[in-house]
Structures are given as C-alpha cells and as structure tokens.
Amino acid sequence: MSNIKLIIEERAASIGNFMVGRLLPFRQKRSVGPFVFIDHMGPVKMSERENFDVLPHPHIGLSTLTFLFEGSIMHRDSIGSEVEIKPGAVNWMTAGKGVVHSERTPEYLRDSALIMHGLQIWVALPLELEDAEPSFTHIAAEEIPTWTEGDLTFKLIAGEAFGRKSPVPVHSKLYFIEIKSTSTQKVSIGDQLFGESGLYILDGAIQSEGNTYEPRQILIANDSKLCEFEIQAGATVYLFGGEVFPEERYIDWNFVSSSKEKLKQAKADWIAQKFPKIPGESDFVPYPGTEK
Known part of the structure; x- marks a missing residue:
C-alpha cells in the first residue's frame, strides 16, 4: 500500500x-x-x-x-x-x-x-x-457480491465500491472488501476508495515502496486515493474504511x-x-x- x-x-x-x-x-x-x-x-x-x-x-x-x-x-x-x-x-x-x-x-x-x-x-x-x-x-x-478480475477475486462484504453495493444495511459511507490473488501482481484501486483507508493482511504478504508486509498487520494509508501495492500469489487482504464523522x-x-x-x-x-x-x-x- x-x-x-x-x-x-x-x-x-x-x-x-x-x-x-x-x-x-x-x-x-x-x-x-x-x-x-x-x-x-x-x-x-x-x-x-x-x-x-x-x-x-x-x-x-x-x-x-x-x-x-x-x-x-x-x-x-x-x-x-x-x-x-x-x-x-x-x-x-x-x-x-x-x-x-x-x-x-x-x-x-x-x-x-x-x-x-x-x-x-x-x-x-x-x-x-x-x-x-x-x-x-x-x-x-451467497448474497455477498463476488467477482474476479484476472487472477484477483474480490468480495464486497459491506458498503459500496467498484460500482457495486453490498446488501449489508450500513448506515454511513464505508467499504469492507476482501481481495484474494492466485498470482503475484500489482493492485491499483485507489480510484475506488474514499475517506480513510486501512489494509489488513490475513494470509500471504504484500510489497509496497520496497518493503514487505506480512499477516497480522494493518497498514493505514495517508491518502486512500493513492492505494497501490503488489500482492503475492496466495495472499488474502481486507481493505476497509470510509468517510470520517465530524x-x-x-x-x-x-x-x-x-x-x-x-x-x-x-x-x-x-x-x-x-x-x-x-x-x-x-x-x-x-x-x-x-x-x-
């Protein structure tokens, strides 16, 4: 990230x-x-x-x-x-x-x-x-929106992103997204995010700016619009965040x-x-x- x-x-x-x-x-x-x-x-x-x-x-x-x-x-x-x-x-x-x-x-x-x-x-x-x-x-x-893009599988667990909306009845603008990959590749989805953004690594690892990050960590972004990272084959990560309350x-x-x-x-x-x-x-x- x-x-x-x-x-x-x-x-x-x-x-x-x-x-x-x-x-x-x-x-x-x-x-x-x-x-x-x-x-x-x-x-x-x-x-x-x-x-x-x-x-x-x-x-x-x-x-x-x-x-x-x-x-x-x-x-x-x-x-x-x-x-x-x-x-x-x-x-x-x-x-x-x-x-x-x-x-x-x-x-x-x-x-x-x-x-x-x-x-x-x-x-x-x-x-x-x-x-x-x-x-x-x-x-x-089976009601949770799930789709694939190449070797990436996405699941929109809650909120709105990628032009899709989860049926979970949230009460503010947010997103909670699962991403799985079967190959090592770059993920660039900042244009889909808004507000504050965090990334949780469940399995595998990601690389960002020359550093490797592994499970049981949350990475908090300075700017969700610049969300880009390399995901390893077999990794599972979760992106979450949204608009901050005043x-x-x-x-x-x-x-x-x-x-x-x-x-x-x-x-x-x-x-x-x-x-x-x-x-x-x-x-x-x-x-x-x-x-x-």
Missing part, C-alpha cells in the same frame, strides 16, 4: 474464555473512517471439551459486523434474534440506544472439535442514529458514543441491569471492575 502512514500490529486481548488479536482501537489511531474496533479471532483449534462462549453483554452507538473464515457461532440478542453464523456470511447488528447479545458455539457442535477463525468489527453510527431502535440482519454468504467518538468498554454522558449512563444502566434481556439467558458479563 503506497503512502503508508502507520503500521498497527495485532495485540493479544481476552474476550472472556477466548484470546483474540486486537487491531483497533490503537493508541495512535482510534478509528479508520467509521471503523472503531477490529478483533482477529484465532485461528484456534478447540477440542470437544472446549466451547466458544461470550456471555450476554451490552452495546450502544454502534453496529457489529461478524465475519467468519472457519467455525460457527450462535448469535442471540435482546431483540429476539437467534441466528447461526457460518463462514462467508455476515451478521450485522445495530445497537442504537442499546442491545444485549451473546455469542456461543451452537448446541449441536458443543461436543465436537472445531476451528474458530474470523473477524469481529464495530462500526460507529452517525450522530442521528446513535439512539435508534436496535436491529439485526443476517446476510448469507464528531469524535468515545469508547468505554462495549459502548461507543459521541457523548461521554451517554457512556456514563450506559455504564450505570448495565451495572443496575436495566438493559433488555436475551430470552432464555440469565448470565451476563459484569462491567469491568464490578465483578463479585
């Missing part, structure tokens, strides 16, 4: 009983366009005695995007959604004024060995939608807002268990520091 401004390495973080590689936020870069949080989950082998269990926890002011490469997650939320997400599909949950959800190994797989691998992403909401009613949409893998976004635990007062209220409401409940679930993740 030409004109690289910043390189972000994955840092280990815990989400309950599961370790992830945290990419955003970063102390020198809190967001890229509307993207405020990215976790790389796995790949991790889980035995028949292990399960992925993220207990009920709350969100405000954001949309979550779950995208799996391997494995399976059962999503349940306080809206009443209960959907299994499999590789290539997209779970898009908009928290708005407040939602609670859990993520677990599906019941039929809880005694099976499996591999978990994917991305968990938070996208901040525009100011006028921060207090909207929560909603949930599941987009099947207001700053703040994060407190699982809450995102343009208002620090709303973050304080969300914290108090969760501690007091005033958020809506997930049907059939009584456990929950305590606010950090309030564990009994």
